[in-house]
Amino acid sequence: MDLTAPVLTGYGIWAPVAWLAAFVAATIVVYILWKTGESSYKKGTEQGRPYLSGNAEPEKGAVHIRASNLYWGFLQALKGYYDAIVPMHTGVLTDYMVWFVAVTAVLLVIIGVLS
Amino acid sequence: MKLTKSFNRSLWVFHLNTGSCNGCEIEIVATITPRYDPERFGMKLVGSPKHADVLLVTGPVTKKMAQKVRRVYEQVPDPKLVMCIGTCGQSGGVFYDSYNLDGPIDQILPVDVYVPGCPPRPEAIIFGVVKALEKLERLEAAQ
Numbered sequence: 001m002d003l004t005a006p007v008l009t010g011y012g013i014w015a016p017v018a019w020l021a022a023f024v025a026a027t028i029v030v031y032i033l034w035k036t037g038e039s040s041y042k043k044g045t046e047q048g049r050p051y052l053s054g055n056a057e058p059e060k061g062a063v064h065i066r067a068s069n070l071y072w073g074f075l076q077a078l079k080g081y082y083d084a085i086v087p088m089h090t091g092v093l094t095d096y097m098v099w100f101v102a103v104t105a106v107l108l109v110i111i112g113v114l115s
Numbered sequence: 116m117k118l119t120k121s122f123n124r125s126l127w128v129f130h131l132n133t134g135s136c137n138g139c140e141i142e143i144v145a146t147i148t149p150r151y152d153p154e155r156f157g158m159k160l161v162g163s164p165k166h167a168d169v170l171l172v173t174g175p176v177t178k179k180m181a182q183k184v185r186r187v188y189e190q191v192p193d194p195k196l197v198m199c200i201g202t203c204g205q206s207g208g209v210f211y212d213s214y215n216l217d218g219p220i221d222q223i224l225p226v227d228v229y230v231p232g233c234p235p236r237p238e239a240i241i242f243g244v245v246k247a248l249e250k251l252e253r254l255e256a257a258q
Contacts, residue, residue: 046189051163054131054183 125157126244128198129167129191133184133218134210135174138234139201143171146237153241164190169247172226175203175210176218188224194254196247199226200240202233 041047049057068075075082088099130143147153147160161167164187176184188197197220202208204220220226227250230243 041192046186047165047192049190051165051187051190054180054187056186 126168126196126247127159127161127166128169128171129161129164129187130171130173131164131184131187133172133174133180133204133220134177134216135201135203139173139203142232142234142237142240143173143200146240151237151241153244158244164188165192167191167195169196169198169244170224171198171200172204172220172224173200174218175207175213175216176220176223177215178217181217181223184220184223194251196227196250197224198228198230198243198247200230200243201235202231205229205231208233 088095130140132140143160145151153159160171164170168191170188170191172184174180188195199205199220203210204218204226207213207216207219210216217223228243228247230239232239235243
């Protein structure tokens with residue numbers, strides 16, 4: 001048997017039996033690894049909490065990283081633009097309609113002048 | 116208490132500085148260099164107390180560190196040993212009776228092995244590790 005040959009399932013990539021066998025094999029490996037782990041740790045004590053250089057574990061909310069943190073660099077790079085744009089974003093529909101009408105009017109004037 | 120076979124003579128060590136001047140740290144680093152190389156016996160410094168068998172404590176334990184020392188000690192899985200490296204940990208050393216100390220270490224934790232010196236030489240630290248192994252063997256024999 002050539003172990004390096006590609007596995008041909010006859011069903012393409014989706015072969016339920018092959019996937020099930022892989023899942024069972026992975027589960028067995030995970031279970032063996034889990035069983036060889038240290039079982040004598042004391043639940044509910046410091047042994048069950050993460051090591052943070054000896055500091056107490058903060059509340060989950062205190063260490064939550066907001067989605068906006070991911071865009072920090074982007075927001076910082078375009079700070080000037082956002083400083084001008086964000087105050088305009090009032091959330092009031094009529095404000096947006098005024099902007100729409102105003103920008104359309106300006107565009108029409110420009111197009112009219114150019115043509 | 117459970118002592119596994121792999122625990123024998125293969126001590127993983129977590130180092131905790133509780134306010135040391137760094138003299139002991141330099142000697143600990145010297146101890147793990149290739150000149151002495153205790154890693155060939157399975158002894159190595161680890162990055163988390165959760166992986167450690169031995170807590171290597173240096174420094175006189177300042178007030179700010181006392182609670183952290185207790186927490187780290189609790190995070191070391193049982194069975195565990197505490198080794199106190201240097202004079203400061205044993206008596207406070209030159210900081211003896213300072214207003215800023217909660218130590219020495221045996222006021223905070225049960226210490227198994229003391230390695231005196233300011234700072235102790237690597238040979239002394241290795242001798243301390245041997246003493247720790249002897250204590251473990253006694254514990255094992257008592258089981």
